[in-house]
Amino acid sequence: xIKIKNLKAEIDGKEILKGIDLEIQPGKVHAIMGPNxxxxxxxxxxxxxREEYTVTGGDIELNGQSILDMAPEERAAKGVFLAFQYPVExxxxxxTPFMKTALNSVRKARGLKELDAIDFLKLMKAKCKELGISDxxxxxxxxxxxxxxxxxxxxVLQMAMLEPKFCVLDETDSGLDIDALKIVADGVNKMRGGDxxxxxxxxxxxxxxxxxxxxxxxxxxxxxxxxGGPELAHELEKTGYANVA
Amino acid sequence: xxxxxPSPKLERWKYTNLERALKKLNLMPAALGWGSDVKLLNPHAxxxxxxxxxxxxxxxxxxxxxxKFITSDEIIEISAKDGQWLSPRLVIHVKDGQTVTVIERQxxxxxxxxxxxxxxxxxKNAKLRHxxxxxxxxxxxxxxxxxxxxxxxxxxxxxxxxEGAGLIRNQVHxxxxxxxxxxxxxxxxxxxxxxxxxxxxxxxxxxxxxxSNQTYKSVLDGKSRCVFQGKVHVHQIAQKTDGxxxxxxxxxxxxxxxxxxxxxxxxxxxxxxxxxxxTGKLDEEPLFxxxxxxxxxxxxxxxxxxxxxxxxxxTITDEGMQTHITEKLAQWLASRT
Numbered sequence: 001x002i003k004i005k006n007l008k009a010e011i012d013g014k015e016i017l018k019g020i021d022l023e024i025q026p027g028k029v030h031a032i033m034g035p036n037x038x039x040x041x042x043x044x045x046x047x048x049x050r051e052e053y054t055v056t057g058g059d060i061e062l063n064g065q066s067i068l069d070m071a072p073e074e075r076a077a078k079g080v081f082l083a084f085q086y087p088v089e090x091x092x093x094x095x096t097p098f099m100k101t102a103l104n105s106v107r108k109a110r111g112l113k114e115l116d117a118i119d120f121l122k123l124m125k126a127k128c129k130e131l132g133i134s135d136x137x138x139x140x141x142x143x144x145x146x147x148x149x150x151x152x153x154x155x156v157l158q159m160a161m162l163e164p165k166f167c168v169l170d171e172t173d174s175g176l177d178i179d180a181l182k183i184v185a186d187g188v189n190k191m192r193g194g195d196x197x198x199x200x201x202x203x204x205x206x207x208x209x210x211x212x213x214x215x216x217x218x219x220x221x222x223x224x225x226x227x228g229g230p231e232l233a234h235e236l237e238k239t240g241y242a243n244v245a
Numbered sequence: 246x247x248x249x250x251p252s253p254k255l256e257r258w259k260y261t262n263l264e265r266a267l268k269k270l271n272l273m274p275a276a277l278g279w280g281s282d283v284k285l286l287n288p289h290a291x292x293x294x295x296x297x298x299x300x301x302x303x304x305x306x307x308x309x310x311x312x313k314f315i316t317s318d319e320i321i322e323i324s325a326k327d328g329q330w331l332s333p334r335l336v337i338h339v340k341d342g343q344t345v346t347v348i349e350r351q352x353x354x355x356x357x358x359x360x361x362x363x364x365x366x367x368x369k370n371a372k373l374r375h376x377x378x379x380x381x382x383x384x385x386x387x388x389x390x391x392x393x394x395x396x397x398x399x400x401x402x403x404x405x406x407x408e409g410a411g412l413i414r415n416q417v418h419x420x421x422x423x424x425x426x427x428x429x430x431x432x433x434x435x436x437x438x439x440x441x442x443x444x445x446x447x448x449x450x451x452x453x454x455x456x457s458n459q460t461y462k463s464v465l466d467g468k469s470r471c472v473f474q475g476k477v478h479v480h481q482i483a484q485k486t487d488g489x490x491x492x493x494x495x496x497x498x499x500x501x502x503x504x505x506x507x508x509x510x511x512x513x514x515x516x517x518x519x520x521x522x523x524t525g526k527l528d529e530e531p532l533f534x535x536x537x538x539x540x541x542x543x544x545x546x547x548x549x550x551x552x553x554x555x556x557x558x559x560t561i562t563d564e565g566m567q568t569h570i571t572e573k574l575a576q577w578l579a580s581r582t
Contacts, residue, residue, distance in 0.1 A: 072537045073545075082537050088533075
């Protein structure tokens with residue numbers, strides 16, 4: 001379970017988050033919708049531990065433990081996963097060693113046995129198959145030359161491999177056509193349930209047609225201004241953010 | 246007694262103060278025991294008059310007691326001891342049509358000065374792979390002068406792996422004297438502490454249809470300083486020259502310094518020559534991305550530095566040597582604090 005308590009944060013002296021309260025039970029999918037500049041991406045970066053932001057108040061707890069003082073890699077080991085809005089290209093670093101290093105790092109931190117090359121490849125192939133992703137991607141440099149759809153599928157694949165407890169999807173729909181969107185949404189839906197919590201951050205309601213949230217929040221001006229069921233997303237699509245912000 | 250050495254007043258020595266470094270050492274002329282009862286056919290430094298930066302070459306000629314002739318595959322180790330002033334001389338001659346691999350390992354202990362010269366001739370349709378692993382002691386000064394002459398259809402593949410000394414000047418002068426010659430040189434400078442590494446390369450294209458390629462990557466930590474001066478001189482006769490020079494530096498510490506001076510001097514009108522030089526820090530975006538996937542910061546940095554260096558390491562065509570260099574790089578990264 002993830003608990004965000006009165007979270008306040010700033011960057012370069014400018015306050016972006018002005019007290020956010022949010023609680024996501026295991027197995028639940030929450031969506032955060034909001035206009036540009038409302039603090040959506042800032043929230044996702046802060047959850048993942050990006051150091052440029054300063055948390056000025058409040059706390060973030062994962063299963064009862066504060067993660068605020070943890071480095072990004074420690075959070076990942078604890079089960080936080082951020083699917084990036086713009087996955088980063090890393091020329092010269094191949095997908096397979098990257099993924100293997102990442103997986104074995106979190107396994108080691110979780111007290112699990114590290115996988116050898118053969119077991120790793122088996123697992124990766126199985127996950128690719130399960131998600132309908134071609135494993136050709138694993139022979140290339142991380143995100144280099146990937147299409148928008150491939151980059152997002154790669155995020156979903158990494159999510160499946162690292163077995164997180166809490167997944168943040170930051171504007172996963174941006175730059176995707178409907179077909180790519182469906183593949184990504186299917187991947188997420190396959191991982192739903194169990195004890196995983198999801199936070200889906202989006203500007204548009206479109207993504208929520210494919211990943212059906214249990215709860216929808218509206219973020220505006222660095223605060224959650226409205227919370228409701230899935231119908232809230234449709235309402236916003238009709239009326240826009242002007243009425244809630 | 247110290248001999249006269251080039252001073253930073255000279256343009257080609259602007260960034261490297263050899264005299265100051267040598268003054269800290271207590272040196273006596275010494276020998277490796279190779280013997281020098283052979284007559285050097287070309288004792289004098291070659292090259293166009295304007296590049297006759299020959300003081301150290303001449304000093305080697307007048308002091309050398311160690312001369313080695315190499316005409317086939319060989320691994321040479323040149324180890325110095327504390328207080329030694331060595332003047333080793335290699336003469337490598339790859340005869341027409343032959344392929345030779347020479348591996349040179351330079352190391353030592355304590356404070357010493359190596360003033361080495363390598364005279365290299367690559368014959369017609371011949372190929373030399375020249376891999377140099379320079380891992381001198383922290384208190385050492387190393388000045389190296391390599392001269393390469395390449396004949397028609399000849400090819401030189403050089404790789405310079407530099408992890409030390411306290412101060413090193415690696416000076417390379419190549420002449421492409423026959424058509425279709427190829428000169429390729431790559432290297433890594435892996436520096437930390439107060440190390441100083443100067444790479445000064447001059448390539449003269451003196452015949453048409455020749456290629457030259459320089460691929461240098463430098464990783465600077467601590468208060469280290471790295472110098473890269475690369476010059477391509479295309480003579481009027483050398484039409485259809487293809488010359489490329491790349492120097493990328495990665496600065497890991499705010500106190501490290503990189504000085505890069507790329508130069509092209511072109512007198513022919515139908516050539517393709519270019520250079521690229523960058524100096525920068527590790528990119529924060531990929532670093533955060535990797536850490537967000539659970540990769541610890543140090544390991545993420547190492548992966549990024551390894552990929553930064555790959556372009557230079559990939560030029561090594563000998564598979565075993567490429568693996569060895571990849572391991573050397575990994576060891577260097579692992580020993581970073």
